[in-house]
Amino acid sequence: xxxxxxxxxxxxxxxxxxxxxxxxxxxxxxxxxxxxxxxxxxxxxxxxxxxxxxxxxxxxxxxxxxxxxxxxxxxxxxxxxxxxxxxxxxxxxxxxxxxxxxxxxxxxxxxxxxxxxxxxxxxxxxxxxxxxxxxxxxxxxxxxxxxxxxxxxxxxxxxxxxxxxxxxxxxxxxxxxxxxxxxxxxxxxxxxxxx
Numbered sequence: 001x002x003x004x005x006x007x008x009x010x011x012x013x014x015x016x017x018x019x020x021x022x023x024x025x026x027x028x029x030x031x032x033x034x035x036x037x038x039x040x041x042x043x044x045x046x047x048x049x050x051x052x053x054x055x056x057x058x059x060x061x062x063x064x065x066x067x068x069x070x071x072x073x074x075x076x077x078x079x080x081x082x083x084x085x086x087x088x089x090x091x092x093x094x095x096x097x098x099x100x101x102x103x104x105x106x107x108x109x110x111x112x113x114x115x116x117x118x119x120x121x122x123x124x125x126x127x128x129x130x131x132x133x134x135x136x137x138x139x140x141x142x143x144x145x146x147x148x149x150x151x152x153x154x155x156x157x158x159x160x161x162x163x164x165x166x167x168x169x170x171x172x173x174x175x176x177x178x179x180x181x182x183x184x185x186x187x188x189x190x191x192x193x194x195x
Contacts, residue, residue: 004127010168020172024081030126030157046072055151059140062120062133063181070122070173079125085169087119110180127157129166
């Protein structure tokens with residue numbers, strides 16, 4: 001099954017489980033190189049303008065970072081959605097992921113004292129993946145600090161790399177809010193950059 005098929009299944013699953021309010025349908029039309037570069041520039045500029053300059057500022061904040069970026073890109077009429085699922089890097093699972101039942105339980109009755117293990121990223125309207133935090137976590141774990149542009153991982157729609165790939169399980173910014181991974185009414189974007 002390719003990424004877009006996994007994504008479409010995750011959309012259906014998310015709607016059936018009251019996580020996704022709207023339906024995002026992936027387009028057959030692929031983003032041009034210019035369009036994708038413009039989206040990346042918008043996202044990077046937004047992060048920098050809000051105080052996010054270094055990898056340690058976005059590491060281990062995948063839910064919050066991708067939530068705020070998704071909201072911002074949507075405000076610019078760019079079709080996208082936060083996507084929760086499994087990341088495989090160097091051919092191995094990036095972490096011991098929570099089960100789908102644990103993720104659903106957290107969405108419907110969050111326990112802020114309990115850690116849930118998931119990764120999230122942004123899926124653009126053609127199925128392209130934008131992930132700002134995976135490499136930031138890698139750099140932080142290895143004691144390095146790099147600029148945020150060095151943290152960006154882009155996987156274009158309908159490309160497959162058996163060493164580094166994503167499997168969507170849940171789709172929707174709503175998941176980030178329902179599970180209380182990020183509560184935008186309790187912290188501003190600029191405050192998030194310095195916590």
